[in-house]
Amino acid sequence: MHREPGFSYPPISEPHIPRPFKPAQYIACRAVDDIVIDGALNESSWANAAWTSTFGDIFLIGYQKPFLATRAKMIWDDRYLYAAVELEEPNLIGHVVTRDEEIYYDNDIELFIDVDGDSQDYIELEFNCLGTIWDMFLPKEYNRGGIPHSHPRVEGSPPWDLEGMLVAVRMEGSLNYPHDTDKGWTIEMALPWESLQKTSRTGDILNRDGTMLRLNFSRVQHTWPKVWPIVDWKDHGNASYDWTWSQNLVYNMHSCESWGRVILSDRTVTQLPDPVIENAFAFVPAPVPEHLPKVGDMVRIKGGLYQIGPDAIDPDDSPQGTVTLNDFDIDRYQVTVSQYTTFLNAAEHGAFYGIDMANPDFCGIGEGADGSYEVVPGRELYPVTLITQEGALAFAAWAGKRLPTEHEWEAAARGTGARLYPWGEEPPDARHANFDYQVGHTTPVGAYEMGKTPEGLHDMAGNVWELCNERWRPYAFTGEAPEPRSSDWIVRGGSWVTPVANMAATYRNARKGAFCAMVGFRCARDA
The missing domain is CATH 3.90.1580.10 (paralog of FGE (formylglycine-generating enzyme))
Incomplete structure (x- = not known):
């Protein structure tokens, strides 16, 4: 974890009323045209969809703001939930080409989805700039004894794939060439509702107006030295960072209850937003204690x-x-x-x-x-x-x-x-x-x-x-x-x-x- 230079908390002498914290929230609207998964994002639907806020540090305020920009957008239709992520990257680098290998040794982007929002039966997807995929299904979080379902890299892990997922990456720069400055990469994906539906414990229909998904993006960024060839891909030599769309409030991406909220809207990307959905999850006032607690009792x-x-x-x-x-x-x-x-x-x-x-x-x-x-x-x-x-x-x-x-x-x-x-x-x-x-x-x-x-x-x-x-x-x-x-x-x-x-x-x-x-x-x- 890396401190923001010059940051300090307010003086102790100042009385403080806590500021309410809400996880990041995004309204995903319906697409207006057919989406071709090619990494280009040149459809009208993508052009009209809003970007998320720029990703920040996973933990708390006061930690170093990312020095590279990352942002995402999401849309949907009856068949797919679509997501696109744009990553600024001056040094495009990657080596994992085998599906379900440990992609996080490369710089990667990860997507976590819990369709029921109950910290059970959730999905973790990892991608590098080569478009290599590691997809996992977790019946429960690791800290509660969970074992991921993937293609067996862990003892007792049964095989699993997110069936029908489509992924494409576009790089702007030269891969694994440290002598120039690259622009970055964009990843586009289509996640079939039929496959997402299989992870729901409640059986509620997902692809409908008002559905709320607990979801977060995580960018794992290693500050690779600008040398080639890289001899040890597990030794990054410098600091590594975890930048997320929604702050997790704990240094652990597998804290599902901390993820952001994505709400589906039946309105298209070209229509005005639905004010009811826009104002979903408003804060409620805290009750005032009826008496002074006798702490220590x-x-x-x-x-x-x-x-x-x-x-x-x-x-x-x-x-x-x-x-x-x-x-x-x-x-x-x-x-x-x-x-x-x-x-x-x-x-x-x-x-x-x-x-x-x-x-x-x-x-x-x-x-x-x-x-x-x-x-x-x-x-x-x-x-x-x-x-x-x-x-x-x-x-x-x-x-x-x-x-x-x-x-x-x-x-x-x-x-x-x-x-x-x-x-x-x-x-x-x-x-x-x-x-x-x-x-x-x-x-x-x-x-x-x-x-x-x-x-x-x-x-x-x-x-x-x-x-x-x-x-x-x-x-x-x-x-x-x-x-x-x-x-x-x-x-x-x-x-x-x-x-x-x-x-x-x-x-x-x-x-x-x-x-x-x-x-x-x-x-x-x-x-």
Whole structure:
């Protein structure tokens, strides 16, 4: 990750109201003529389609703006979803010519598509300037133990192709010739609706007005030295970059809930846009907490037999079972920015602090003139984010507590009656929780009174994912526990960006603990 020169966050003394964040959004209109996939983009439909915004850094504000321009546009008809990407490139370079090889060792463009928006059964497509393709189907994200379907490069990976896909590339310059300056390359593709439809879990018809696809483009750019021949294609010798259409808020393209939104419109590219679709996904105001939360307060969860699962999204690895738990206590609220700041000032300086915690929209902890940590005014009662697993563990130990186990977390969220959501069986809406970018940022802990559990726990759904003290592995209710299938730590409960499909208290996720704008934690302790 590369900092923008001269960038700094606002002074700590300035009170801050968070600015809502929305993933990139694009309205794909109908084509008005037949599209020939040749990389030229010379049809009237392409001429009238809008370009996306220029791609930016994958992570957060404050990171270096791309030094090469990338932009895309999309259109559709009854047979295909079409996408085109234009890439500025002064040094056209590439060597992978075999389908389904690891194309990202070349400079490439990648397209990720989740037609249902539930982080399941999604597609990853990779292309280099030679037009070589690597197409993959992922039943679930890698961090939840997912294994890609492609042509077997990974053990257990069954073959898969996006049937009927058409791709063409046009280069403007000289390939693999470092002694001149090239202009770039354009890629054009047609993705058959019939093939995309097969990845839908809901079965909803995709090629119709109003369909919303979760989608993101990623440009992997290596700064190759201008020498030839290249001896080791895996040794780029310089920095590499990941530029995306929609910011992912975590350095991980396989965070599907962070992708942008593409909305299909029945209006053609030559017609005025539909104002209803243009204004889709408007922000809703955050609720005002009914009372000042007593942070640090804990709730006793009685021991006994608890139902765990099934995770309806992933029933094979997360089936229903029962566990016996002892009495334990768990924090009534998620750990706040104020609490974590107090801990940072008691801990070894800098050991559990990241510079982006100063971002007042996502966290709000900065360094004062004397080197101590201070809260940005107004951020005291927001949940802390951009933490590491080590920081959460250290905070818990400092507070005389620990992180909950995954089973403890689910028992606390569902109770002895195994309710589907922390508050009961009613589906989530804006009265219950902060999710799916409705507010556009985290909210103060305890703001959703209707979303608390009968036992009095707040924000067990939405706001921030909550770290547990174990790594993702399939459930095993009898016999020896399987080895973790992921190096990532379990997180539960959903966050301010999580789609409604993944808000059930049974849903299991995992995230790398470091520096994610959607992950926080609460603590537990033995009774």
